[in-house]
Amino acid sequence: MLLLEVLGSALLGLALSATAARVLTRRLPSTKVVLVSGVLGALFGAYLTHFALGPGHNTLTATLIGAVLVSAVVLSLLLRPAAGPRRPSHRTPFSLPSRG
Numbered sequence: 001m002l003l004l005e006v007l008g009s010a011l012l013g014l015a016l017s018a019t020a021a022r023v024l025t026r027r028l029p030s031t032k033v034v035l036v037s038g039v040l041g042a043l044f045g046a047y048l049t050h051f052a053l054g055p056g057h058n059t060l061t062a063t064l065i066g067a068v069l070v071s072a073v074v075l076s077l078l079l080r081p082a083a084g085p086r087r088p089s090h091r092t093p094f095s096l097p098s099r100g
Contacts, residue, residue, distance in 0.1 A: 001058060005046050008060070009067035013042025016068060020075050027080050037078060038071050045070025 017038020021031045028034050049066025053059070 001060065002050075004060060005050065005063045005067075006043065008064050009042045009046035009071075010039050012064060012068050013039040013045075013071040016042070016071050017075060024079065027082060028075075028078055029080075034075065034078060037074050041071035041074030042067040044074075 014035065017035045020038070021028060021034040045067040046063050048070060049063045050058070052066075053062060
């Protein structure tokens with residue numbers, strides 16, 4: 001059962017990270033970093049969920065859901081802000097407002 005959890009979570013992390021790398025190409029670092037981070041996040045999520053459930057609650061579904069959630073959190077930490085039109089600041093940096 002443990003082997004299924006490890007293989008399943010690694011495959012789900014790989015699928016999630018490959019999808020993120022394809023959809024959010026401009027907002028993520030290199031594809032290799034994204035793929036490795038997604039798989040490692042899923043493996044850590046599976047371990048964390050398996051440890052949190054404890055002995056006697058070894059359900060494959062819950063472990064895989066935990067793996068996908070942690071992998072999504074790790075991938076969200078890699079996102080950069082979108083490059084769009086920014087509004088110019090009306091005040092200069094470190095300026096104090098005048099009182100009239």
